[in-house]
Structures are given as C-alpha cells and as structure tokens.
Amino acid sequence: MAKNKNCKEKKLAILTSGGDSSGMNACIRAAVRYAMGKGYEVYGVRHGYVGLINDDIFEMKYSSVSNCVHTGGTILRTGRTSEFKKPEVLQAAINNLTKRDIHNLIVIGGDGSFRGVEDIHQNSDVNVIGIPGTIDNDMGYTDYTIGFDTACNTVLDAMLKLRDTITSHDRIMILEVMGRACGDIALYTSVAGGAEYVILPEAPVDVDAIAASVKKGFDKGKTSTIIVLAEGRNDLKEELMEKVKASTGRTVNHIALSYIQRGGTPSMSDRVLASRMAVRAVELIECGQSGRAVGVRGGDLIDMNVIEALNYPKKFDNQLYEIAQKISK
Numbered sequence: 001m002a003k004n005k006n007c008k009e010k011k012l013a014i015l016t017s018g019g020d021s022s023g024m025n026a027c028i029r030a031a032v033r034y035a036m037g038k039g040y041e042v043y044g045v046r047h048g049y050v051g052l053i054n055d056d057i058f059e060m061k062y063s064s065v066s067n068c069v070h071t072g073g074t075i076l077r078t079g080r081t082s083e084f085k086k087p088e089v090l091q092a093a094i095n096n097l098t099k100r101d102i103h104n105l106i107v108i109g110g111d112g113s114f115r116g117v118e119d120i121h122q123n124s125d126v127n128v129i130g131i132p133g134t135i136d137n138d139m140g141y142t143d144y145t146i147g148f149d150t151a152c153n154t155v156l157d158a159m160l161k162l163r164d165t166i167t168s169h170d171r172i173m174i175l176e177v178m179g180r181a182c183g184d185i186a187l188y189t190s191v192a193g194g195a196e197y198v199i200l201p202e203a204p205v206d207v208d209a210i211a212a213s214v215k216k217g218f219d220k221g222k223t224s225t226i227i228v229l230a231e232g233r234n235d236l237k238e239e240l241m242e243k244v245k246a247s248t249g250r251t252v253n254h255i256a257l258s259y260i261q262r263g264g265t266p267s268m269s270d271r272v273l274a275s276r277m278a279v280r281a282v283e284l285i286e287c288g289q290s291g292r293a294v295g296v297r298g299g300d301l302i303d304m305n306v307i308e309a310l311n312y313p314k315k316f317d318n319q320l321y322e323i324a325q326k327i328s329k
C-alpha cells in the first residue's frame with residue numbers, strides 16, 4: 001500500500017538477506033542503475049538485516065555494480081539474525097536509514113527476509129519492497145524466484161557427469177538436491193535431466209516399489225539409474241539405499257550437491273528475471289508504494305501485498321510430476 005508520506009527524498013537503500021542465490025547481483029545492478037537514472041541516491045546495506053542493525057550502510061555509485069551481472073553470490077553480502085525480530089532492534093535498524101533521510105528500501109531474499117519487509121513496513125515510514133531471491137522456488141505467489149533456474153542448471157550439469165560414471169560401473173546414483181520443503185528443483189531437474197525416479201515432499205513415496213522397479217530396469221538392460229531425492233525427503237536416504245541395494249545387488253551411491261547449487265554464474269533467465277523485477281521494485285518505490293512483493297506469473301510481472309504473498313499457497317505442479325513419471329524409468 002502507498003504510505004502517505006513525503007516522497008521527495010530521492011534516497012534508496014538495497015539489501016540482500018538469507019540464502020544467496022545467483023542473479024542477486026543482476027538484480028542489485030538493475031535496481032542501482034535504474035534508480036540512479038530516476039535521480040535517486042542509492043545506498044547498499046552489507047550483510048542483510050545485520051548491516052541495517054550495525055549501521056553498515058554505504059553510498060553506491062554507478063560503477064559499484066560494474067562487472068557483476070554475470071557473477072553469483074551477492075556483492076552486498078548477506079546475513080541471518082534473529083535479533084531483527086526484537087522491536088527495539090528493529091527500531092534502531094530503521095533509524096540507521098532514516099537518520100540518513102533514506103525512506104526507501106529494496107530487500108532481495110526469501111520468505112524470512114520478506115517477514116522483515118513487513119516488519120519495516122508496519123513500523124516505519126520507510127517504503128519497502130521485496131524481491132524474491134532464493135534457489136528453492138518455494139514462494140507460492142510467484143512462478144519463479146531469482147536463482148532457481150541457475151540452481152537447476154547446476155544440478156543438470158552434475159547429473160550429466162554422474163551419468164557417465166554410473167553408466168561405466170552399472171550403478172545407481174541417489175542425487176540429493178536442495179529446496180528445503182519445496183520439491184521444485186528435484187522435479188524440474190528430473191524431467192530436464194532424464195532421471196529415472198524423483199522423490200519429492202509433495203507426493204507420496206513407495207520405496208519398496210521404487211526398489212523393485214529399479215531392479216526390473218536393470219533386468220531389461222538398463223545400465224544406470226538416477227534417483228533424484230529432494231532435500232525435503234532426505235529422511236528416506238538410508239532406507240532407499242538399503243532397499244535398492246538389496247533388490248538389485250548393485251552399488252548404490254549417494255551424493256548431496258548441497259551448496260554447489262547456490263553459486264556460479266547466473267543463467268540468462270535469472271539475469272533477465274532479476275533485472276525486470278528490480279525495475280518493477282524501483283517503479284513501485286517511485287509511486288510511493290510499500291509492503292509489496294514483486295513476482296512473475298505466466299511471464300508477466302506482478303506485485304502484491306507482502307503478507308498476501310507470504311500466505312499464498314505454493315501450488316504443486318502435479319501435471320509435471322505425472323509427466324516425470326510417464327517419461328522416466
């Protein structure tokens with residue numbers, strides 16, 4: 001919602017918070033440059049809300065974002081702190097902005113970071129906008145978050161390499177991918193990478209049936225099998241390894257790609273998405289809007305109330321899951 005405040009101050013701060021994701025720098029770059037073009041003084045906050053609390057705020061120049069569009073991580077660094085939830089800490093952090101006459105803030109991060117957006121929105125006259133930056137793609141109000149596409153491409157690259165070695169040894173690989181409670185990275189990469197099985201938090205799992213099916217596949221002449229296991233179901237890892245080994249009599253390897261999925265040069269899609277979202281965020285700031293989250297739906301940019309965005313249910317793509325099951329094995 002628009003705040004009834006004097007929007008004459010052309011000062012804007014930007015921070016990245018929570019888990020880093022590839023494309024955050026493209027987002028920072030676009031926001032800095034677009035805002036400068038609109039006449040804003042732009043400030044960077046280091047280490048997310050930690051820097052807001054510690055007054056680690058610096059003025060950015062046009063050149064501060066030179067040569068970063070292709071880089072992973074975040075040039076502003078990121079951080080996590082539970083301190084920000086304390087009302088007195090929140091107020092002190094907000095004061096660090098307002099004492100510089102900064103009344104506009106863009107936060108790039110995931111759902112935890114968006115709760116901070118709402119806290120600032122409710123407790124200050126700072127106009128604050130959230131941009132979804134997380135590899136997990138676990139925010140239901142937006143089709144995609146910045147970093148998801150790059151993380152999937154990293155998984156696909158690993159899958160290709162793993163396929164070479166397991167085919168050479170007639171083995172089975174359980175490839176564990178990130179995503180917290182969301183199975184999107186697992187689902188999309190299993191389809192795009194030709195994995196034989198995918199195990200997700202959103203769908204029922206029958207480990208015995210998978211073990212029997214893997215054996216059948218080898219009996220029919222398969223030379224390798226990849227089972228993509230979403231982080232949200234890694235409780236099944238041991239049982240899966242034991243049962244598949246018992247049914248096939250073959251070596252079962254497990255690899256968790258872990259933080260490798262977070263880094264690396266952002267994909268074209270992530271860079272473009274990040275740049276578009278940054279521009280929308282600056283436009284919202286320009287209109288005096290606050291407490292809004294930028295997203296993308298069906299290819300179009302959207303923005304909505306940040307609390308609505310946080311409460312928006314994440315829809316499981318059942319159709320894609322069915323496709324994964326029909327074209328694999």
Ligand code: ADP
Pocket residue numbers: 017018019049050079080081082084085109110111112113114115116117119133134
């Ligand atoms: P992400 O934003 O990627 O989901 P986290 O869930 O770790 O990552 O949240 C990032 C950070 O957001 C937290 O460590 C904390 O510093 C900050 N934050 C600010 N306000 C809140 C809040 N009300 N609830 C939770 N996290 C908050």
